[in-house]
Amino acid sequence: MKKLDILKKLRSSGLRPTKQRVEIAKFLFEREKTFHFTVESLDKLLSKKTTSKFALATIYNTVHAFKAAGHLSEVEVRGNKTYFDTNVSNHHHFYDSETSELIDIDANEVVIQKIPKAPNGKKIKNVEVFINLKN
Amino acid sequence: MKKLDILKKLRSSGLRPTKQRVEIAKFLFEREKTFHFTVESLDKLLSKKTTSKFALATIYNTVHAFKAAGHLSEVEVRGNKTYFDTNVSNHHHFYDSETSELIDIDANEVVIQKIPKAPNGKKIKNVEVFINLKN
């Protein structure tokens, strides 16, 4: 994803392209493969890869703004870790608790034959499948 | 579940049946339906329902001891809430983020036709399905 596209992406979702947002967006979205991270890991990676520095609160703000805009999805797994995922399409996850690693599974790799209907007055928003791994 | 069974349950899993453990176990397991709770909600309920008082750390200790012994399962859902579930059989969950409510789904209500194989060197421990609800 090119810089121009980054600016477009931000503006089109009502996010003013500040210096910080552009730099974080470039870091997150200028890559081939999807990327999983926690706020903590992103903070460390950013301070290594860039010369600018970011307040931790800015990283929280930015990540949540990107999530609200649909540019990131949030995945919560056992162990109180909250991951964000640059893959916002409908998909599932392997979770390896040994390594705390999260691995994407394409939606079409999982076929669910039967699910119960939603309780009265509720609708199904989405279905998330976690495949927990062991050694 | 009767008091004698509670004592048996504790002893058979190597947990000394202290006053606190017995009282918490009675509260959790002497009921017909499965019960979902957070440590915080359990703490509040216990101080309402019983005359004894429990240090918060004791509730954490006890709940984790029960979990390690297989008497409770842990379910983590969006929103940084950690629920415990008196249903330790293999099953799935509806999650209603409007009300923060977790609802059990029997394992046989969900049929998965296809899942990917585990990454190299790993095995599948279990598969958890979350059906997220909306209004």
Add this chain to the structure above:
DNA sequence: ATCCAGTTTATAATTATTCTAAAGTGAAAA
């Protein structure tokens, strides 16, 4: 160039959980 709502920043506050060290207690053994 000016202005201002939106943003960033450093820090404080909050929340959930775990740690610590001292006091208490089941239950095994004397």
Add this chain to the structure above:
DNA sequence: TTTTCACTTTAGAATAATTATAAACTGGAT
């Protein structure tokens, strides 16, 4: 039945993750 001691409980401190605050800053409209 008393003694003993490893296991528990307890209150409070410590830690970790996240959110709130309020002052300073800034993109971009005018």
